[in-house]
Amino acid sequence: MNRYMIHLNSKRCIGCHGCEVHCKTNKRLPVGPILCEIDHEPLKPVKGVPKTEFSFRSCYHCDDPFCVPVCPTQAMVKREDGIVYVDQEKCIGCMACAGACPWTIPQLNPATGKAIKCDYCMDRLDQGLKPACVTKCTTHALKFVRLEVV
Amino acid sequence: MKKSVYSMCGMCTVRCPIRVEVEDNRVTWIEGNPHLLDHALCAKGSAGMALVDDDERPRQPLIREGGRGAGRWQKVSWPTAYDYITERLKKIKSEYGPESVVLSSRGGPWQNMYKTFIHAFGSPNYTNHDCTCGRNTHHASLSINGVGRKGFIYDIKNSRHMVLFGRNYFASLQIAQGNQLLDMLDKGGRLTYVDVRQTMTGIKATRFFQVRPGTDYALALGMIHEIIKRGIYDKEFIDRYVSGFDELCTFIEEYTPAWAAKECGVKEKAILAFIDEVAEDMPKVIFHPGWNLSRYKDSFYVSRALHLLNVLMGNIEVEGGLIIPKGAGDCGFKGIRMLDCPKPDIKRGDGVGWKYKHFDKGPGLAHLFFDAMRTEDPYPIKAWIAMRHDPFTGMPEPQRQKLLFDNCDLLVSIDTHYSEFGWYADVILPESTYLERDNPIALQKGTKPRLIVRRKAVDPKYDTKPGWEIFKQLADRLDISEYFPYNTIEDLYAWQLEGTGYSIEDFEEKGFIELTDKPLPLYERDKLDGQFKTPSGKIEIISKKLTEAGLESLKPYRSPNKPPKGMFRLVYGRSAVHTHGHTMNNPLLEELMPENSLWINRRAAAKLGIEDGDLVDVTAQNASYSGTIHAYVTEFIHPEAVYTVHGFGRQIPLQTRSYHAGLSDQKLMAGKLDDWDKAGGAINLCEAFVFVQRSTRNPKRRVEL
Numbered sequence: 001m002n003r004y005m006i007h008l009n010s011k012r013c014i015g016c017h018g019c020e021v022h023c024k025t026n027k028r029l030p031v032g033p034i035l036c037e038i039d040h041e042p043l044k045p046v047k048g049v050p051k052t053e054f055s056f057r058s059c060y061h062c063d064d065p066f067c068v069p070v071c072p073t074q075a076m077v078k079r080e081d082g083i084v085y086v087d088q089e090k091c092i093g094c095m096a097c098a099g100a101c102p103w104t105i106p107q108l109n110p111a112t113g114k115a116i117k118c119d120y121c122m123d124r125l126d127q128g129l130k131p132a133c134v135t136k137c138t139t140h141a142l143k144f145v146r147l148e149v150v
Numbered sequence: 151m152k153k154s155v156y157s158m159c160g161m162c163t164v165r166c167p168i169r170v171e172v173e174d175n176r177v178t179w180i181e182g183n184p185h186l187l188d189h190a191l192c193a194k195g196s197a198g199m200a201l202v203d204d205d206e207r208p209r210q211p212l213i214r215e216g217g218r219g220a221g222r223w224q225k226v227s228w229p230t231a232y233d234y235i236t237e238r239l240k241k242i243k244s245e246y247g248p249e250s251v252v253l254s255s256r257g258g259p260w261q262n263m264y265k266t267f268i269h270a271f272g273s274p275n276y277t278n279h280d281c282t283c284g285r286n287t288h289h290a291s292l293s294i295n296g297v298g299r300k301g302f303i304y305d306i307k308n309s310r311h312m313v314l315f316g317r318n319y320f321a322s323l324q325i326a327q328g329n330q331l332l333d334m335l336d337k338g339g340r341l342t343y344v345d346v347r348q349t350m351t352g353i354k355a356t357r358f359f360q361v362r363p364g365t366d367y368a369l370a371l372g373m374i375h376e377i378i379k380r381g382i383y384d385k386e387f388i389d390r391y392v393s394g395f396d397e398l399c400t401f402i403e404e405y406t407p408a409w410a411a412k413e414c415g416v417k418e419k420a421i422l423a424f425i426d427e428v429a430e431d432m433p434k435v436i437f438h439p440g441w442n443l444s445r446y447k448d449s450f451y452v453s454r455a456l457h458l459l460n461v462l463m464g465n466i467e468v469e470g471g472l473i474i475p476k477g478a479g480d481c482g483f484k485g486i487r488m489l490d491c492p493k494p495d496i497k498r499g500d501g502v503g504w505k506y507k508h509f510d511k512g513p514g515l516a517h518l519f520f521d522a523m524r525t526e527d528p529y530p531i532k533a534w535i536a537m538r539h540d541p542f543t544g545m546p547e548p549q550r551q552k553l554l555f556d557n558c559d560l561l562v563s564i565d566t567h568y569s570e571f572g573w574y575a576d577v578i579l580p581e582s583t584y585l586e587r588d589n590p591i592a593l594q595k596g597t598k599p600r601l602i603v604r605r606k607a608v609d610p611k612y613d614t615k616p617g618w619e620i621f622k623q624l625a626d627r628l629d630i631s632e633y634f635p636y637n638t639i640e641d642l643y644a645w646q647l648e649g650t651g652y653s654i655e656d657f658e659e660k661g662f663i664e665l666t667d668k669p670l671p672l673y674e675r676d677k678l679d680g681q682f683k684t685p686s687g688k689i690e691i692i693s694k695k696l697t698e699a700g701l702e703s704l705k706p707y708r709s710p711n712k713p714p715k716g717m718f719r720l721v722y723g724r725s726a727v728h729t730h731g732h733t734m735n736n737p738l739l740e741e742l743m744p745e746n747s748l749w750i751n752r753r754a755a756a757k758l759g760i761e762d763g764d765l766v767d768v769t770a771q772n773a774s775y776s777g778t779i780h781a782y783v784t785e786f787i788h789p790e791a792v793y794t795v796h797g798f799g800r801q802i803p804l805q806t807r808s809y810h811a812g813l814s815d816q817k818l819m820a821g822k823l824d825d826w827d828k829a830g831g832a833i834n835l836c837e838a839f840v841f842v843q844r845s846t847r848n849p850k851r852r853v854e855l
Contacts, residue, residue, distance in 0.1 A: 011332075011335075011336070011354075012332050012336075014320035014328070014332075014350050014354075014726065015320075015350055015726070016192055016193055016320070016323065016350075016726035016727065017193045017726065017727055017742050018191065018192045018193040018195075018196065018726075020193065020742065021193040021196040021197050021738050021739075021742070022191070022193075022196045024196075024738060025179075025180070025196045025197070025199045025200075025738070026179065030737075031737050031738070031740075031741045034741075043348060043353065043784070043786055048357070048358060048420070049352070049353070049355050049356070049357065049358040050348040050352065050353060050358065050786050051353050052353055135181065135189050136181050136182065136189050136190060136191045136195075136196065137190060138190050138191065138192045138193075138323070138325060138328070138726075139190065139328060139329055139332055140188065140190060140329065
């Protein structure tokens with residue numbers, strides 16, 4: 001069961017792509033993989049003002065992920081708190097996970113030759129911090145949400 | 151070893167406060183200072199890590215071997231480079247006088263160091279980039295309020311209505327102010343945005359005016375007319391502090407909202423509805439007087455009109471309005487020492503102060519030195535030291551600038567990266583990046599004045615030096631070392647803080663020292679006398695200084711020229727992921743935005759057979775430069791204009807990522823190096839027309855063998 005999600009307040013988002021770079025620099029990624037993405041709809045006039053809605057996408061951390069069972073080396077792991085992550089020690093970079101994922105979320109890190117994906121910065125979470133993209137969001141538009149069963 | 155360092159960002163000139171984490175001399179994390187920005191940082195700020203790692207920057211001093219711009223460099227040691235420069239500076243000084251040397255910088259809190267250097271050398275010719283930035287706004291404010299552009303801070307958070315004429319807050323980012331604006335909107339405030347195209351800021355607006363390019367002045371005049379007609383102004387404030395109101399009332403009579411609407415191509419009822427809102431929101435309405443407003447031939451008067459709208463609102467020293475920044479004295483603090491040397495009593499080479507008496511003498515106007523280079527009047531200009539300033543990217547027509555700079559015997563670029571000017575210069579002194587260097591302490595005025603400082607987070611990766619050391623070393627060799635009373639940065643900090651009771655260690659807790667716990671109270675509204683430093687001490691609608699210079703204070707409106715057939719007005723701007731010409735080669739920012747595109751109106755594009763994503767050739771009016779980029783076809787730009795992001799089309803081969811990527815707007819501005827505003831001083835950067843056609847490079851068929 002997933003315990004977390006990242007929520008984007010589109011009203012505050014200014015499409016500055018800060019989150020994408022905050023993520024990349026935290027994970028020391030080279031040019032190539034981008035683990036989270038900001039996008040927006042084409043502009044449409046609303047009461048005379050051209051407007052748009054922004055969306056944020058990283059990994060859905062599926063309840064029943066396709067990428068986990070397909071991994072031949074058990075490098076793709078779903079943690080108890082729902083986070084789906086790549087065990088870098090075990091990954092052989094075959095990218096079967098990317099093929100299995102409906103959204104091709106896992107990407108190849110050319111610096112290591114292994115798969116890389118959003119893991120909600122679990123090293124930071126485990127220290128009581130928030131993911132890099134949320135922590136440094138330019139306008140505090142991203143929120144890290146802990147889900148609770150009601 | 152792990153450490154945490156408070157510092158100041160250097161990816162753009164906003165210089166946001168940051169906190170940097172370092173492990174074994176490697177930056178692992180940069181975030182906005184949590185005490186001031188709650189960790190927030192923009193894409194550029196995070197990409198600072200890639201700047202340090204980037205090896206496509208000057209890594210040791212370089213002296214030119216081949217012809218200027220040929221790109222053949224001799225790698226030299228620092229002493230060799232310093233000796234080379236000082237030997238030439240001494241020769242130029244003895245042959246032409248010290249005043250023949252100009253130093254330009256990008257302004258900012260440390261400019262006193264550069265000013266001290268050039269003044270101590272004997273030249274009055276310190277200048278900066280502002281003739282292509284905020285000079286019109288600065289001079290407009292001086293002419294009305296007697297204080298410059300920084301004479302007010304905008305209390306955005308508490309305002310009810312922000313009115314932005316092209317001030318694109320969410321692309322030309324200032325993180326603190328941007329968040330204030332969003333907070334204000336979250337609280338139900340209003341944002342009116344005026345531009346020739348829709349922008350990231352405009353999409354957050356509650357009202358949007360897409361105007362014909364160059365008609366901002368008409369819209370502002372129409373607003374003034376209606377505000378005066380309806381009496382929506384602070385009569386008491388105007389009676390007490392303002393002169394020339396009657397003249398304004400007479401002048402504005404003919405500029406009705408109906409006229410403005412027609413001129414700008416907007417709806418009259420939208421202007422009237424806007425004024426209804428202003429009536430509800432005043433005095434907490436801020437008309438932003440412009441940031442980079444060196445655009446149209448009447449930009450100075452646009453800024454004046456916006457300042458006048460603020461005066462009508464009576465929003466000065468009002469919560470949610472324009473606040474007079476408080477300094478060290480307001481906190482009972484004697485202030486810190488800054489490097490200083492009196493300006494030599496020689497008239498400036500750009501004519502500011504004697505030929506042009508209505509301009510601020512501080513940094514003068516960089517573009518007016520070109521005339522002196524050409525004519526040697528009032529005297530020859532023989533050397534130019536560009537401190538982080540890139541005249542070739544900032545000002546129009548680098549092609550022509552090169553011919554003019556060829557009159558100089560010495561061109562020096564001090565910069566962290568290769569600038570276009572640096573590539574043409576005789577010597578490049580590579581400054582360490584902002585993460586690899588210390589900068590002096592500075593005072594930041596505001597409602598809570600504070601001392602700020604940039605501290606080195608990591609040791610320089612290459613053989614680069616901090617600015618304070620470069621100027622000290624040059625000063626020592628030029629026998630002016632008494633103006634630089636330090637050997638190490640610790641000496642300089644101790645000298646700056648002497649007698650204040652503070653030490654540099656006091657910055658370690660939060661990265662700054664607050665001179666007051668609580669925001670300082672506003673000055674009382676009936677005690678503002680002495681705040682407006684005009685000749686009369688009042689807010690002058692009719693400026694004595696302008697009148698004496700033979701210039702109008704209330705300039706009748708003149709409609710902008712329409713682009714000739716087949717041409718468009720070139721309008722430039724910024725994106726949130728790049729800073730002018732500084733960041734195009736940064737690997738992580740280049741990945742986000744490798745080149746610029748050409749915004750073109752859908753109907754205009756259809757007439758030319760241009761579809762979205764097509765390659766288009768954009769050519770200067772005199773065909774001196776042409777570039778090919780992709781078209782972004784949209785209805786949200788005025789049909790007379792095309793728009794692109796500034797800073798691209800760079801021609802430095804060692805910057806492999808940005809080399810010839812995209813299109814350079816300043817190279818398209820044919821004849822615009824001399825097209826400047828005699829009243830405001832700035833260059834008119836949006837007065838160039840360009841040809842646009844669908845490029846023959848769009849593939850029709852493939853021929854491989």
